[in-house]
Amino acid sequence: MNHLILLVLFILTSCSQLTRMPSQLQSDKHVVFDIDWTIVAEVKNPSKELIASKKLLLVEDHYYIAHNGLQDLIVQILNKKDVNISFFSGGKKSRNAELLSKIKLSDGRSLSEIAYKILSSEDLVKVEGALENAPFAERYKKNLQLVSKNLDQLIMFDDTIDFVLEGNSSHKNHVFHMGVAFEHFESFKEAEGLSGKYIPKTYDQWLLNNNRLVILKGAFLDAYDESLRDGISFSEAMKKKEKLLNFQSHEWNIYSESYFKKKSLKVEYGGACFDGLKVFF
Ligand SMILES: [Mg+2]
Numbered sequence: 186m187n188h189l190i191l192l193v194l195f196i197l198t199s200c201s202q203l204t205r206m207p208s209q210l211q212s213d214k215h216v217v218f219d220i221d222w223t224i225v226a227e228v229k230n231p232s233k234e235l236i237a238s239k240k241l242l243l244v245e246d247h248y249y250i251a252h253n254g255l256q257d258l259i260v261q262i263l264n265k266k267d268v269n270i271s272f273f274s275g276g277k278k279s280r281n282a283e284l285l286s287k288i289k290l291s292d293g294r295s296l297s298e299i300a301y302k303i304l305s306s307e308d309l310v311k312v313e314g315a316l317e318n319a320p321f322a323e324r325y326k327k328n329l330q331l332v333s334k335n336l337d338q339l340i341m342f343d344d345t346i347d348f349v350l351e352g353n354s355s356h357k358n359h360v361f362h363m364g365v366a367f368e369h370f371e372s373f374k375e376a377e378g379l380s381g382k383y384i385p386k387t388y389d390q391w392l393l394n395n396n397r398l399v400i401l402k403g404a405f406l407d408a409y410d411e412s413l414r415d416g417i418s419f420s421e422a423m424k425k426k427e428k429l430l431n432f433q434s435h436e437w438n439i440y441s442e443s444y445f446k447k448k449s450l451k452v453e454y455g456g457a458c459f460d461g462l463k464v465f466f
Contacts, residue, residue, distance in 0.1 A: 213267050214412075214419045215301070215333045216405070219343035220274035220281060222366035224398070225249040225288075235371060244284045250369055254399035256290050259299065261402050265409060269301035271332045273341065275321060275348070278305035302332055310350060322348040329356045337418035342401070359420050364432035367394045390435045396445055397432055403444030404430060 218224050228248045231241060242249045262268050274281050285297040297303060309325035317324075327349045333339050336359045341349070344363045349356035368383045370376045373391040376384050385391035393400075408422035415422070429440040437445075 215269050215339040216262055217271045217273050217332055217341040220272055222344040223342055223363050224255050225251050226369035228369050242287045245280050251288055252398045253396050258398050258402040271302040272300055273304040273327050275306050278307050281305045304331055326350045329359055337420050340420050340423040361423050361427045362433055363397055393437055400441050400444040403447055
């Protein structure tokens, strides 16, 4: 009888080892994307031309547009086998699921299919004692440990810096601030003559806002290598890039220019891929 019990215990232990996915290892890295104004912009009252361009995503009666470079950034992250991609938005679960299922990679997979976790408003933590009329991000917080307990290997990209749990856990140290995003304008010309917090003041500000994810791809690849080479955590390596890029200033600097130029070269030469195998001129 004892032998039988031992055998059952052995089988159960073996099965639990077999079903443990690589994505659950403590050493794995995690990239978490906020959705609104980080990977997509909502477009209110789009022009007929923009609707006809098929660039917009219609989800629950709202139009969205994916930021430049999103798919390319996702593919580069997916190429790193020890990095998981999750999404954590204050939007509703149904909206997030539909939106992510409509953004496709070149291999046909959607962002919802490649996601490790998709977290939504239902997963937010309510802040006790917060005033009812306080901004949403002050009343509710994202608990990054719902993605991974090991925050050292986790970075979240978010346009709102303080949308995460505060206090002892200091989740803020694991947020890469994307800066306050501007509204979407197809060209800077559309923004000229307008004013406000969410309007780019110059062509350069408009260009930087539209290409943050293009720049982020280069920063991610460098930070990934640096974390391995320099023995620092992935989170720390990404936070160093956040400081250097300083997206919240809305100004270009040598770091953002350098990561953007690498990408521009590819565009200049007709989409040739220098860091891949194929180069077409
Ligand atoms: Mg956001």
